[in-house]
Amino acid sequence: MPASSRREFLIACLGLALLALARTASAETIQLVNADLVPNAEFVLLEGYFDIQLSQTLENALTKGVNLTFVQEVDTSRDRDWWFSDTMDSFNRSVRLSYNALLRQYLVTVAGATSVHETLADALRAAGDLRAWQVLNLKNLHRKSNYRVQLHMYLDVTQLPKPIQVNALASSPRWQLDSGWLERIFKY
Amino acid sequence: MIYLVAFSLLLGSTLIGLLVAAADNTAFFTGHLTLLLVFTLATVFGLAALIIYQGFVLVRRIRVGVFGAKLTARLFLIVGLMALVPGMVVYGVSVQFLVRSIESWFDVRMERALEGGLALGRSALDYVRREATHSAEGMARQLSDLSPVLQVAQLNQLRESMGVQDVLLYDDSGKLLGFSSSGRSGLLPKPPDRGVLWQVRMQQPWSRLEADDSGGINVHVVLPVNVISLTEHMRILQVIQPVPSQLAQDTQQVESARQGYQELLLSRLGLKRLYGIALTLALTLALFSAFTLAFVLSERLAAPLRVLARGTRAVARGDFSQVTSSHSGDELGQLTQSFNRMTRQLADARAAANESHDQLVMANAYLEGVLSSVTAGVVTLNADLTVRLANPAAAAILAVDREELEGRPLEAWGGAGAELARFAADMARQFRDHPRASWREQVELRTSAGPRSLLARGTPLSSGEQPDYVLVLDDVSQLIRAQRDAAWGEAARRMAHEIKNPLTPIQLSAERLEAKLSDKLEDADRATLAKATATIVGQVAAMKGLVDAFAQYARLPSARIERIDLNVLIEEVLHLYETSLRLKVSLAPELPPVAADPALLRQVVVNLMKNALEATHNVSEPCVCVRSRRLGDRVEFCIEDNGPGFPVELQERLFEPYATTKTKGTGLGLAVVKKIVDEHHGVISVESAENGGARVCVSLPVLEDREDMKNA
Numbered sequence: 001m002p003a004s005s006r007r008e009f010l011i012a013c014l015g016l017a018l019l020a021l022a023r024t025a026s027a028e029t030i031q032l033v034n035a036d037l038v039p040n041a042e043f044v045l046l047e048g049y050f051d052i053q054l055s056q057t058l059e060n061a062l063t064k065g066v067n068l069t070f071v072q073e074v075d076t077s078r079d080r081d082w083w084f085s086d087t088m089d090s091f092n093r094s095v096r097l098s099y100n101a102l103l104r105q106y107l108v109t110v111a112g113a114t115s116v117h118e119t120l121a122d123a124l125r126a127a128g129d130l131r132a133w134q135v136l137n138l139k140n141l142h143r144k145s146n147y148r149v150q151l152h153m154y155l156d157v158t159q160l161p162k163p164i165q166v167n168a169l170a171s172s173p174r175w176q177l178d179s180g181w182l183e184r185i186f187k188y
Numbered sequence: 189m190i191y192l193v194a195f196s197l198l199l200g201s202t203l204i205g206l207l208v209a210a211a212d213n214t215a216f217f218t219g220h221l222t223l224l225l226v227f228t229l230a231t232v233f234g235l236a237a238l239i240i241y242q243g244f245v246l247v248r249r250i251r252v253g254v255f256g257a258k259l260t261a262r263l264f265l266i267v268g269l270m271a272l273v274p275g276m277v278v279y280g281v282s283v284q285f286l287v288r289s290i291e292s293w294f295d296v297r298m299e300r301a302l303e304g305g306l307a308l309g310r311s312a313l314d315y316v317r318r319e320a321t322h323s324a325e326g327m328a329r330q331l332s333d334l335s336p337v338l339q340v341a342q343l344n345q346l347r348e349s350m351g352v353q354d355v356l357l358y359d360d361s362g363k364l365l366g367f368s369s370s371g372r373s374g375l376l377p378k379p380p381d382r383g384v385l386w387q388v389r390m391q392q393p394w395s396r397l398e399a400d401d402s403g404g405i406n407v408h409v410v411l412p413v414n415v416i417s418l419t420e421h422m423r424i425l426q427v428i429q430p431v432p433s434q435l436a437q438d439t440q441q442v443e444s445a446r447q448g449y450q451e452l453l454l455s456r457l458g459l460k461r462l463y464g465i466a467l468t469l470a471l472t473l474a475l476f477s478a479f480t481l482a483f484v485l486s487e488r489l490a491a492p493l494r495v496l497a498r499g500t501r502a503v504a505r506g507d508f509s510q511v512t513s514s515h516s517g518d519e520l521g522q523l524t525q526s527f528n529r530m531t532r533q534l535a536d537a538r539a540a541a542n543e544s545h546d547q548l549v550m551a552n553a554y555l556e557g558v559l560s561s562v563t564a565g566v567v568t569l570n571a572d573l574t575v576r577l578a579n580p581a582a583a584a585i586l587a588v589d590r591e592e593l594e595g596r597p598l599e600a601w602g603g604a605g606a607e608l609a610r611f612a613a614d615m616a617r618q619f620r621d622h623p624r625a626s627w628r629e630q631v632e633l634r635t636s637a638g639p640r641s642l643l644a645r646g647t648p649l650s651s652g653e654q655p656d657y658v659l660v661l662d663d664v665s666q667l668i669r670a671q672r673d674a675a676w677g678e679a680a681r682r683m684a685h686e687i688k689n690p691l692t693p694i695q696l697s698a699e700r701l702e703a704k705l706s707d708k709l710e711d712a713d714r715a716t717l718a719k720a721t722a723t724i725v726g727q728v729a730a731m732k733g734l735v736d737a738f739a740q741y742a743r744l745p746s747a748r749i750e751r752i753d754l755n756v757l758i759e760e761v762l763h764l765y766e767t768s769l770r771l772k773v774s775l776a777p778e779l780p781p782v783a784a785d786p787a788l789l790r791q792v793v794v795n796l797m798k799n800a801l802e803a804t805h806n807v808s809e810p811c812v813c814v815r816s817r818r819l820g821d822r823v824e825f826c827i828e829d830n831g832p833g834f835p836v837e838l839q840e841r842l843f844e845p846y847a848t849t850k851t852k853g854t855g856l857g858l859a860v861v862k863k864i865v866d867e868h869h870g871v872i873s874v875e876s877a878e879n880g881g882a883r884v885c886v887s888l889p890v891l892e893d894r895e896d897m898k899n900a
Contacts, residue, residue, distance in 0.1 A: 061454055064447070064450035064451060064454055065446070065447030065448075065450050065451055066451055100399065100443070101443055101446065101447065102306060102309055102310060102313070102439055102443040103313070103397050103398070103399065103405070104310075116396075158220075158222070161451060161455055162221050162458070163455030163456070163457075163458030163459040163461075164455045165222070166221070166225070166457075166459075166461045166462055167455065167457050167458040167461075169221075169222060169225065170457075170458075170461065
């Protein structure tokens with residue numbers, strides 16, 4: 001085994017071992033800039049956006065044609081006075097960010113709808129947008145209760161091409177993007 | 189173990205297949221790559237740990253000393269090396285080859301060509317866009333010349349003259365005014381975004397290339413249509429022109445090729461890692477299966493050896509049970525069978541040896557029994573006159589322990605200057621004088637149990653150069669004494685007979701002489717005659733007494749054994765002497781009875797007392813001490829005087845008739861005593877007392893009970 005590949009192999013092993021730690025310890029370059037729960041006639045809408053900053057590695061991969069898939073996840077629950085909180089719904093949706101080198105355009109696909117952006121900043125802004133997500137149905141809510149809405153956005157490494165996943169596992173800090181769970185409380 | 193190998197081989201091949209499939213980047217296994225990798229690495233480490241564990245087990249077995257462990261270890265190492273060396277070579281070559289071949293996919297020229305193709309495509313598309321923008325600008329100019337009412341009506345004509353696909357006209361708020369299309373779909377295209385409208389209202393034309401869902405590329409151009417009339421607001425023209433399909437297709441192919449290439453470039457490290465892990469797994473799998481097979485095979489090889497070793501140890505312990513023979517027909521099986529045959533023969537030989545040993549022991553015991561029941565003393569000697577064996581009789585005759593005889597050279601018997609040493613030296617001299625011939629000699633030996641006459645016979649046991657010897661000692665003291673006693677008895681009887689016969693005629697003749705002649709003689713002569721006759725009669729009477737005594741000695745009456753209390757008997761006798769001398773009497777109380785003839789025993793006591801009395805005749809303060817005591821199963825009484833004692837030269841023959849120191853007496857007293865004591869199975873001993881006098885002790889066996897008395 002040549003020295004370089006052995007080193008890589010060792011790094012890969014180390015990376016796997018540190019995977020669990022790295023997941024939580026990675027630099028959070030997805031940050032929730034603002035998020036508000038706004039009720040309208042029927043639903044409670046989640047408005048706001050995540051500020052996504054790609055590492056150099058990720059940006060490089062994106063411009064070379066690798067699709068980045070983000071997942072936005074929402075868990076809702078109702079607080080109860082004397083017991084654990086009542087878990088209600090959890091939703092997730094994936095946001096795909098890709099680059100067309102020929103047209104020099106960034107494409108953001110959310111739930112089948114694609115938007116075209118000239119700059120990366122615009123594309124990231126579009127990808128991080130929560131787009132008035134309907135998270136709670138007012139019909140199902142109890143009066144005078146506290147509702148917790150937990151929010152999470154991360155880069156889904158498993159959607160990357162598999163050889164790149166191996167790299168991502170080996171050097172996770174450069175590939176991990178995770179906002180961690182954030183919480184908003186809605187009083188009804 | 190075999191199942192483990194089979195299982196790990198199956199698992200390993202599955203994992204390798206999955207890893208290779210994963211490297212192909214198919215949809216298969218999406219999302220579980222991490223799990224797969226972790227599992228694979230765990231398998232690799234698990235297999236390595238198993239190899240190390242096997243090694244550890246082997247080392248421990250060698251430490252403990254399990255038989256066959258070293259063989260197992262050697263096979264383990266050999267097979268391991270045989271697997272490791274080619275495995276490592278193939279592994280190294282594969283990894284090198286893999287790295288090289290993955291690197292060889294990537295080429296600067298290729299990359300440049302793809303980038304160039306992309307740039308070409310971009311410029312071609314830009315050209316199309318500029319053309320479209322140009323057409324759109326011309327249309328905008330023509331439209332601006334028209335009145336607002338005619339603009340919508342002329343739209344279709346303008347579109348056809350410019351050769352564009354779709355033309356849309358909006359007012360400044362983005363409301364659609366007119367639409368003309370050559371497309372077959374007839375669908376209304378998407379209106380421009382707010383940002384675009386805002387930009388166009390600022391008199392900034394906007395154009396963009398957009399890919400549609402069917403794979404084509406469209407040029408979107410949005411332009412302001414300025415109106416001369418001040419009352420009218422500006423209009424916004426949107427022109428959509430498709431890029432020629434061949435161009436779109438080609439450029440998109442270039443783009444996708446470049447994208448694939450770039451992705452591959454990005455993922456080459458991951459690919460190397462994936463293949464590296466798969467290869468490492470394959471290597472450890474091969475090593476593990478080789479090592480485990482070596483382990484199992486060497487265990488199988490060593491198992492019959494271990495059985496044999498166990499059998500050998502059992503044989504060493506003396507257990508000749510058969511080893512379970514393996515049914516394999518190979519050399520090991522043959523070895524086991526040979527071992528079993530050998531064990532059987534050993535067992536037979538051992539049984540035979542045991543049997544002969546038993547016979548030998550029995551023969552020895554028999555010989556020992558014979559030797560110890562023989563009254564003659566038998567001593568066997570080596571050629572250098574070291575004593576090998578001495579039977580109990582020999583020890584009894586010499587009055588020493590057997591330990592003092594056995595194992596010592598003949599010359600080392602007894603202490604320096606002791607009687608025994610002199611005797612042994614004599615024997616040794618005889619053996620040296622007659623190394624190859626038998627000899628016999630009669631020896632007088634003073635032992636601690638009294639003087640003995642011994643008949644010693646030496647015989648060489650074989651006729652060899654250095655023969656062993658046997659020395660036979662016969663205690664002939666009793667025999668000699670009996671012969672002497674018999675001789676004396678016979679002499680006494682004859683003498684009594686021969687002497688007694690003439691005595692009566694002599695006496696009668698003397699009395700008759702006196703009766704016939706006394707009247708005829710003078711007084712003086714008569715007196716002489718009477719005196720002479722009296723002398724003759726007196727001497728004849730004395731001679732008769734003497735002869736009676738002899739007769740008594742020669743024919744002692746046979747004993748009438750009774751139960752006797754010795755103390756009572758002694759007291760009866762002592763009663764007679766109470767007045768004549770000073771007696772010191774100490775009789776042990778509660779003496780057990782003895783079996784004896786009271787008359788004979790009384791005579792013994794009387795004779796001894798008489799001797800003591802006579803011995804103390806000339807002593808100023810005569811004193812006789814009488815005592816009795818119990819000595820084990822015998823009763824002893826001693827009579828001791830303070831007279832001059834026995835002279836040393838007489839001690840050997842004290843009990844023979846006429847061995848006397850006295851001027852008076854028959855000299856038969858002690859001889860009679862000895863004879864009576866012998867008849868009572870007693871022992872008489874004479875020794876010098878502390879005050880110089882003589883002490884005579886007689887010991888008699890205790891009468892055990894009435895049964896014994898009746899039998900006696």
